[in-house]
Each structure stands twice: as structure tokens, then as C-alpha cells.
Amino acid sequence: MRKVLAPVIVAALAAMTVLPPPTAHAAVPTTNVFPIVGVRSCVDNFHPEEPDGHEGTDCFADLGTPLVAVESGSVFRAERATGGWDCATQTGDRSGNTVSILGASGTRYYYGHLDVIDSWVQDGVPVTKGQRIGTVGETGNAICSVPHLHFQIWDGNVTLVNPFPHLMAWPMPGTPPPPGPPTPTGTITGLSGANGTGTIHGTVDLPTHVGAIGIRALVSGAAQTPTQSASGSGNRAFTAPFTAPVTAAHPICVQAWNGAIWTTIGCRNTAQGHLTTLGGANAAGTASGLVRIQGWTGQIGVRLVVNDVVQPTTVVSGGTGDRPFTATFARQGTGSQRVCAQGNSFGYWHPTGGCWSTATGTFSSMSGTSGPGNALGSVSAPGWSQGIMVRATVDGAAQPFTYSNPTTRTYSTPFSVPAGTHQVCVQANTYGYWTTLGCKSRTG
Ligand SMILES: [Zn+2]
Numbered sequence: 001m002r003k004v005l006a007p008v009i010v011a012a013l014a015a016m017t018v019l020p021p022p023t024a025h026a027a028v029p030t031t032n033v034f035p036i037v038g039v040r041s042c043v044d045n046f047h048p049e050e051p052d053g054h055e056g057t058d059c060f061a062d063l064g065t066p067l068v069a070v071e072s073g074s075v076f077r078a079e080r081a082t083g084g085w086d087c088a089t090q091t092g093d094r095s096g097n098t099v100s101i102l103g104a105s106g107t108r109y110y111y112g113h114l115d116v117i118d119s120w121v122q123d124g125v126p127v128t129k130g131q132r133i134g135t136v137g138e139t140g141n142a143i144c145s146v147p148h149l150h151f152q153i154w155d156g157n158v159t160l161v162n163p164f165p166h167l168m169a170w171p172m173p174g175t176p177p178p179p180g181p182p183t184p185t186g187t188i189t190g191l192s193g194a195n196g197t198g199t200i201h202g203t204v205d206l207p208t209h210v211g212a213i214g215i216r217a218l219v220s221g222a223a224q225t226p227t228q229s230a231s232g233s234g235n236r237a238f239t240a241p242f243t244a245p246v247t248a249a250h251p252i253c254v255q256a257w258n259g260a261i262w263t264t265i266g267c268r269n270t271a272q273g274h275l276t277t278l279g280g281a282n283a284a285g286t287a288s289g290l291v292r293i294q295g296w297t298g299q300i301g302v303r304l305v306v307n308d309v310v311q312p313t314t315v316v317s318g319g320t321g322d323r324p325f326t327a328t329f330a331r332q333g334t335g336s337q338r339v340c341a342q343g344n345s346f347g348y349w350h351p352t353g354g355c356w357s358t359a360t361g362t363f364s365s366m367s368g369t370s371g372p373g374n375a376l377g378s379v380s381a382p383g384w385s386q387g388i389m390v391r392a393t394v395d396g397a398a399q400p401f402t403y404s405n406p407t408t409r410t411y412s413t414p415f416s417v418p419a420g421t422h423q424v425c426v427q428a429n430t431y432g433y434w435t436t437l438g439c440k441s442r443t444g
Helices: 007-015 140-144 164-169
Strands: 057-060 066-068 073-079 097-103 108-114 132-135 148-155 159-161 185-194 197-205 214-219 236-243 251-257 262-269 271-281 284-293 300-306 309-316 323-330 338-345 348-357 360-366 373-380 389-394 410-415 421-430 433-443
Touching (some): 097 132, 185 251, 197 214, 197 251, 236 251, 271 323, 271 338, 284 300, 284 348, 300 323, 309 323, 323 338, 360 421, 373 433, 410 421
Parallel strands (some): 185 348, 271 433, 360 433
Antiparallel strands (some): 057 148, 066 132, 073 097, 108 148, 148 159, 197 236, 214 251, 251 262, 271 284, 284 323, 300 309, 300 338, 338 348, 373 410, 389 421, 421 433
């Protein structure tokens, strides 16, 4: 009830519930049950048209009388009041503890002034007709009158209708089982792992429960292999494994089991980003790109993995959105270098935008025997189907570049040499990184 009713008036109104039920609205199920267990004492006080009008029906029962879901569906919203109502000033939290249930028919039901909302009643959780959701109370402005249920019906989740005839028609529910187990709570302390395989860890508690608690990770909503927390009571440590595809960023979430349902404790997003360019030549190189973690404005660690060898970590400063990075690498072995970037999210290294390969090839011969000529050979790079930029150097000085033939992968690139003996080398470039393919002597 929105307006203060003296208990005497309330009692009188409560006695006036012997009216025959008008025909129920077609779209609101007639197969529902009455929301209060064992007591039907409602007043037809639906007056939404009045200023500050009353949009529901009030039904009276003793404090603590069980309340049940009138229709099967899901919890649309459970709001646990954080403040009280001041009867003198008529200010504060008017509705108290409230629960909205969206029925399978599309009808939404609103319960106000609950004393207790059972702990499992959380947004989105499935609920069954007749299942206990809490108890009749006097939270909100009901504290100024007597314990009661303020009940509203939204036909099709859109149109407010008078609940009274429905409440009069629905049969009394059976006595529901006692409330379900409590809701787990917990904290994520971090992640670990790299490149698609990791764990998420933290602590979890399930009030009144002693022993291990069921735990599982979810990757983009996909449940991973369940595991268990440590045993004991209070906050218990957990480590849950996950496998994350490396092609995109993912939310990694943790859920705990209370004996009835899985409850999400929290989530962490993996890093994402992409490479923009390589730099350097031969023994040492760099890779630049952009990195971010959705919802995270702190520092981000970035590292390169070159031919599966992990390179030193660089730290990207805090900020929002895509943040630029440049990380260094040392050449690993001979041949093409496969350069991949990883971003660290709370301890877990996630690929950020694929891998780039440097060129590899041969410098097989030179045209002519002395003086200017063309350097000849072949060049390729994994994943690269176009012509590759190739140039000669003479004593380290770059000559004009040309492109290799994309089909035959051969190249012929010019150089000129002054008098005397000089060193002619050939370099090939992918993504900005020059790889020396070989060197030969040449006289001018
Ligand atoms: Zn009311």
C-alpha cells in the first residue's frame, strides 16, 4: 500500500473480500496460484488513475508468511532495500524489498514490502509456479501500517491491470519447500596461463555451508569443466581451469554452485588488440600495435612470442580504449621469424591480433662478373602471397628496392658498385622488418 492506512481501516477492508471475482483478463493466466500461502485477505484498492495513485492490490498476512511465484518463469528483478522509510516525513525507500517475476505467458508480477527475499532469488534465475520466493513483510512504507503484500500485474509486461479479480480467482498454493540454499559470494584475485589455456582463481564463500564448493569458469558464456574450491568454511580458495579460443577477446567468468543453481561471482576480460608494424632488422626487431582490455584503465603488460620463445615484457601505461605499444624481440634461430603479440589480463596472456612472419630466402647469384648488376635469388614469408620488397645493399648502403615475383617467388634487384672490392647483400622486407638473405663480394 502506498498510502498510510490505519490498522482499523485495514482490518475493515480486509474483511470486505467476499465480492465475486470479475472475469479475469484473457492474457493473464487463470492457471496461476495465489501468491500468499494460506491467507487470502485482499482489498480492491487498485486506483492508478488517482494522483499519486495506487497501482496494485494489497493483501494482508502475518509477518513472515511465505510468498510464492504465481506463475513459472524467471526473476525479472530482485531489489533488496538498502534504506528505510520515514513515516513522519514520508520520505525514503517506499517499496522496500521487491521482486518482479516475468511469467512464461509474458505477464510480469510485482511483489512489494517483502520481509525476506530468499537468497537464491537473483535477476534472471528460473522460478517455478508455487516456489517460495520470500515472505510477507513491512519494508518500505508498509512500516507505517501493517505487514502486507503489494501486488501488481503488468499484462504482456506492458499494461498495468487490476490484480484483484485475478487474486480472487487463483487457487491457494500448497505449502512450498523451505527456502533454498544461500547464495555464494566471492572475489576473483587473478588469472594465469597463456595462449588459450589458463585458470581463474580467487575465493568463494557459501554461508552456512562447510566443505568444498562447486566452481566452474565460463568463457564467453560457455561453461568449462567444473571443479571444487578448497574445503573449510568462510572464504575458500578456488582455481578453475578454462580453455579460450585465441581468435578473439573473451569475458572469463566464475560461477559457484549452491546445491540448486550456479551463481556468477565475477568476470575478467582478456586483452585484445592488433599488430600495426614491425621494425628493425636481422638480430633485433620490434613490433608495434594497439592493445586494450574492456573495462580496464590500468597498465597492461605486452610481450612478443617469437618462434614460440617468450620475449621481455613491456608495460603500456594506463588509459582508455586502444593503447599503442612497441615491444622488442631478439631473433630466434634461422629462417622466418613468427612474431606474435600477447597482452596480459590480470595474469593471463592472451593473443592480441594474430602473428606476422618475417621473410626468408636465398641470395644465389649476381648477373655479370663485375661492376653493376642484379642480385638474384628467391624469397618468401609464411602467409604472404604478394610480391615481397627486396633491395641490395653495397657496403651497407641501400640500393633501390624492387618486388619479388609473387608466383615464382624469385627476385632480381639492381645494384651498382664503385671501383674496388665491395660487399653486396640482399634484404627482404615484411611489415617493416628487413631480413638479410645473404652477402657476396663484388668488384667494381
Ligand atoms: Zn499497496
